[in-house]
Amino acid sequence: MMKTESQPLLDVKLLRKYFPIRKGFFRKTVGYVRAVDDISFFINEGETLGLVGESGCGKTTASRCILRAIDPTSGQMLFRNEEGEVVDLAQLNREQLKPLRSQMQMIFQDPYGSLNPRMTLFDIVGEPLLIEGMRNRRQREERVAELLALVGLRPEFMQRFPHAFSGGQRQRIGIARALALNPRLVVADEPVSALDVSVQAQTLNLLLDLQKRLNLTYLFVSHNLSVVKHICDRVTVMYVGKIVETATSHELFVRPRHPYTAALLAALPVADPRVKTGNVELPGEVASPANPPSGCYFHPRCTYCIDRCKAEAPEYREITPGHYVACHRADELDLAGMA
């Protein structure tokens, strides 16, 4: 452990997670699924970083590595703890991780699957407090009431079970649980995609409000680009286990530099019948991370592909200050963003 002056709350360097593919009687490893393949990014304190990409791109695997729900294959995950010390989450063992766990929490996608139907709200939201050693029930009740009020639920609901609540209210319960131990980093994995449109807006407002009040840092994992644009300061786009582009939200949407980002933006159906979208079709399908194509993983689907793209993997580089992209032709291409 060392002290540094660096600003990021979390600095991920060359994070890699390979899942072995085993075959045969001796379970011999015949290959690897490169779920997360040497990705680097950072999140500053108090900001929201969006992690977007299509299914199988590794966004969930990456977020689970950061929380050490699964162990990364290699790489560094430098986390600045409350004392300002920088620790590498990838190197810590279970005991060393324990005091840090409370500082990193997660909000789940499915508000139905993520709450135990046999536990009351008091048990659900109070469980992290109990684990952290708050043995006094009265004290716990006070804190749970405070948390429920914070997320806009009535403290009287404490003795009820999750089945009495709607999807949006359940998601608030999940948020209250995540906030119980005053975390600094909150990983939100598709927190609104299971909710109805009218309830999505309420939940997004709540997340923004909580961030302001509690100075939270969000890693916001989502495939919904309009939600990401609304809530995130910066956005990272992943494709088949690799980061293809990172930029501020505004710049990424207005001036994408990677053809895949541009294709994602073009595919997004806009809620206005006068704006016709979806005319640019991205051919083919997402490559398999077990058997990725040569060179740039995106080249078989890319309209701008040249010979170099088939042979050589592009370097992930800073093209303009704060704008990172992995594309050989990023300098020459003029890609359309959203107006």
Add this chain to the structure above:
Amino acid sequence: MSMHMNPQAEPLLSIRDLKVHFFMDEGVVKAVDGISLDVYPGQVFGIVGESGCGKSVTMKALLRIVEPPGRLVSGEMVLRRPAAVGATEVVDLAKLDARGAEMREVRGGQIALIPQEPMAAFSPVHTVGNQIIEAIRLHRNVDEREARKIALQQFKDVGIPAPEQRLDAYSWQLSGGLRQRAMIAMALSCNPLILIADEPTTAVDVTTQAQVLRLLRRLQEERNSAIIFITHDLGVIAQMADYVTVMYLGLVMEQGPVDDIFHNPKHPYTRALLESVPSIETAPRQDLPTIKGTIPHPFNRPAGCPFYPRCEKFMPGVCDTATPALLPVGRQLVSCFLYQEVSVTA
């Protein structure tokens, strides 16, 4: 009703005052409680609404596959289908025996469904080809070899690469996008008059979604069939539909041409729904306008207009006493007392 898009044509399908209720031990859920709509040939008819609005139940009723404790309580579902050359036959689907031969002929033959989950819709123990061939042979008088030829042509039409091999594949060997294409091929294999697409792209990725939507558009233009497109995604509806119905808790709130619904919405619910979606124009990281409260549990549906407890324009003594009728306002049909002569009852 004055919703003619093409005044010459008669609607392919007219639903009038359809009611589907679920009789549970705890009480009656009025999942669909008196909805009316007309679908014209060559039209993409969008139905949009949040969970519990009755959009999927309406389509189940249309196919007569509502399962107990649900029951079709009342209403008409008139289908105009070609009979002999030049003639049309009018049949009320609500009056047919749900298990009878005639309804089985309609189901898959004249009205086909693309279900939401292509993974769950195909049997994993039969090849997709066999399942499509079975459907073709049920509805068309052809032998196995001819049916396979038709299936192959359908696979080519929906743009499945290497269609010969894919016919002999199992559904779990196909990717999400291919599975959805195979499902579309199956639904179209008997040349239906009406294709129901029930959230066809919620389970697939953004780029695959764009492919599937484009495919549906192209096929619809080529065949001039009608599509009933059900979704909760306002972006998808704006891009796909010609005519839109907005539903809330079993009732139609507003109906109209897609441009009017998005650019001149009349019903407070439609307005609120459109405002609550972050768009390109919304300022980032600012609070979004929301609809207060949540969708009520179907057992406690409010009396009167079902939306009044969440409505900005709630008029006490009016909205909570009676259910507004669906009446023409401009180019739309709107069920809201704001546009109707009302007398306040204390």
